[in-house]
Amino acid sequence: MLKRIDELNFYELLEIEPSATPQDIHRAYDRIRKVYDPNSIALYSLFSPEETATIRRKIEDAYRTLMHEKQRNEYDHRLRDQQDLPELRPIPQPVPPLRPAPVVPDVLPEPVVRAAPPAPQPPATQPPAPQRAAPAAERKIVPPAVVTEFSGPAIKMLREQAGLTLRNVADITKISSRYIEHIENEAYAKLPARPYLRGFLVQYARVLGADPERFVADYLKRSASATVERPR
Amino acid sequence: MIELQDALRKKEIWAVGGGKGGIGKSLITGNIGICLARLKKKVLLVDADLGGANLHTTLGIGVPEMTLSDFLARRVENIQDVIIRTGIPNLNLISGAQDFLDAANPNFAQKSRLLRHLESLDADYVLLDLGAGTSFNILDFFLFSDHGILVVLPEPTAIENAYRFIKSAFYRRFRKIVNNQGIKDLIDAAMDQKNTMGIRTPFDLIERIKQMEREVGEILELEVLKFKPKLIVNQVRTKNDIQIGFSMKSACHKYFGINIDYLGYVEYDDCVWQSIRSKRPLSVEYPYSRPARCIERIVHNLLRKEQLTTSMLY
Numbered sequence: 247m248l249k250r251i252d253e254l255n256f257y258e259l260l261e262i263e264p265s266a267t268p269q270d271i272h273r274a275y276d277r278i279r280k281v282y283d284p285n286s287i288a289l290y291s292l293f294s295p296e297e298t299a300t301i302r303r304k305i306e307d308a309y310r311t312l313m314h315e316k317q318r319n320e321y322d323h324r325l326r327d328q329q330d331l332p333e334l335r336p337i338p339q340p341v342p343p344l345r346p347a348p349v350v351p352d353v354l355p356e357p358v359v360r361a362a363p364p365a366p367q368p369p370a371t372q373p374p375a376p377q378r379a380a381p382a383a384e385r386k387i388v389p390p391a392v393v394t395e396f397s398g399p400a401i402k403m404l405r406e407q408a409g410l411t412l413r414n415v416a417d418i419t420k421i422s423s424r425y426i427e428h429i430e431n432e433a434y435a436k437l438p439a440r441p442y443l444r445g446f447l448v449q450y451a452r453v454l455g456a457d458p459e460r461f462v463a464d465y466l467k468r469s470a471s472a473t474v475e476r477p478r
Numbered sequence: 479m480i481e482l483q484d485a486l487r488k489k490e491i492w493a494v495g496g497g498k499g500g501i502g503k504s505l506i507t508g509n510i511g512i513c514l515a516r517l518k519k520k521v522l523l524v525d526a527d528l529g530g531a532n533l534h535t536t537l538g539i540g541v542p543e544m545t546l547s548d549f550l551a552r553r554v555e556n557i558q559d560v561i562i563r564t565g566i567p568n569l570n571l572i573s574g575a576q577d578f579l580d581a582a583n584p585n586f587a588q589k590s591r592l593l594r595h596l597e598s599l600d601a602d603y604v605l606l607d608l609g610a611g612t613s614f615n616i617l618d619f620f621l622f623s624d625h626g627i628l629v630v631l632p633e634p635t636a637i638e639n640a641y642r643f644i645k646s647a648f649y650r651r652f653r654k655i656v657n658n659q660g661i662k663d664l665i666d667a668a669m670d671q672k673n674t675m676g677i678r679t680p681f682d683l684i685e686r687i688k689q690m691e692r693e694v695g696e697i698l699e700l701e702v703l704k705f706k707p708k709l710i711v712n713q714v715r716t717k718n719d720i721q722i723g724f725s726m727k728s729a730c731h732k733y734f735g736i737n738i739d740y741l742g743y744v745e746y747d748d749c750v751w752q753s754i755r756s757k758r759p760l761s762v763e764y765p766y767s768r769p770a771r772c773i774e775r776i777v778h779n780l781l782r783k784e785q786l787t788t789s790m791l792y
Contacts, residue, residue: 288637
């Protein structure tokens with residue numbers, strides 16, 4: 247059947263099967279994000295800048311929802327209720343009802359990390375989504391915590407918030423899970439030389455949807471100061 | 479190779495278009511023809527670029543004596559008489575019109591006579607090389623074919639024209655299906671991107687038609703799904719250029735609702751330019767060059783009804 251963009255479910259939007267693995271989703275997201283980049287010439291003369299912005303926002307929503315195991319299960323359930331998911335993903339047990347509060351741990355590992363105010367609502371100028379897609383559109387996406395400094399524990403918290411295990415990150419980035427653990431534990435001595443570490447950090451930042459530049463700068467700064475201060 | 483032989487027995491007509499001029503339509507058509515002929519298929523190339531024919535040049539043939547204009551002007555009765563041999567076994571050519579101005583714009587009777595004769599020809603594959611632009615004649619040839627192939631370059635201008643070509647082609651197809659004059663007028667109006675009715679995408683148009691006549695709208699909806707042009711990206715220089723084919727596929731699906739098959743890409747190489755300069759076909763002069771291999775791969779995809787998948791990017 248013909249479907250408008252705003253009627254597409256997250257799987258159709260990312261052009262993946264409902265059975266896609268986190269790795270598939272990440273790849274599809276990486277690709278689709280480039281397709282709908284404001285400078286993408288493949289869109290030239292088709293979509294207006296506002297339309298592109300709307301699509302991009304939806305792609306982000308789709309990625310964040312599907313990468314989070316729990317949110318994805320809830321989403322699948324809703325799709326199934328609307329009979330929009332013909333091919334089912336095996337889901338082991340019933341999923342608890344929607345949790346209203348964003349998933350921010352109560353006890354934060356470090357004072358530098360604090361929860362963000364809720365993300366600003368998209369501008370009201372958007373046309374109302376048609377009935378069928380409404381639940382997806384209304385859905386509040388858990389705002390990612392705003393991190394003032396990308397320290398090891400902060401990174402770990404971001405990862406857990408995204409519902410990713412060390413294994414998931416390792417699969418996506420192809421970085422050994424041991425190194426990812428060292429990064430999170432700030433075990434600087436066990437990490438590789440700076441240029442390699444920088445590469446790892448860029449990869450990791452992309453997975454978390456963080457700004458790679460800030461992510462890398464923060465982390466390297468911390469690592470540099472820690473290395474200097476270390477008693478000899 | 480052998481399994482390809484039985485891929486098809488029936489004659490197929492392929493049309494190669496793309497909207498913009500100078501993007502390699504003739505070169506690709508000619509070399510696809512050579513590849514097919516090498517697979518022992520009987521191939522007829524038809525230069526349907528009635529205004530600016532030069533398919534014969536990409537095959538290394540001088541200005542031919544008999545052309546399509548002789549047929550259109552009824553100087554010869556049978557289309558068999560304008561077929562010329564190319565010197566490559568199994569490959570024949572009907573060269574495009576050269577002389578009189580009218581030939582660029584054949585009237586309806588001439589066009590239907592041509593299409594009728596093309597259907598009666600004895601060949602495994604008939605390849606139509608279309609001209610630039612989106613005139614009705616070009617669109618009709620494109621829609622008449624079994625497989626429409628679009629050529630684009632990884633450049634905004636070519637992509638813009640390709641989208642316009644797709645849009646024009648299927649709006650023209652819509653127009654042929656419906657009988658109601660009111661709906662025909664609506665389709666004509668929708669062709670204008672800045673129309674006042676707020677019809678921007680094919681979805682808007684079908685919705686509007688459904689309000690007028692529900693059944694017609696549903697027929698057109700099915701028609702959209704049946705319309706499956708194929709895409710070739712020419713003059714690819716980087717991996718990102720290859721990616722553009724997938725991006726266009728995605729954008730077309732989301733904007734027009736149509737599924738494009740991404741057949742393949744042709745790499746950029748100076749040997750193409752050299753082969754044109756020496757007036758010898760690329761696949762003959764440089765059979766092992768990268769562009770020639772790319773075209774072979776495209777032919778294989780066409781015969782096997784396959785297309786590129788995104789997994790090749792990783």
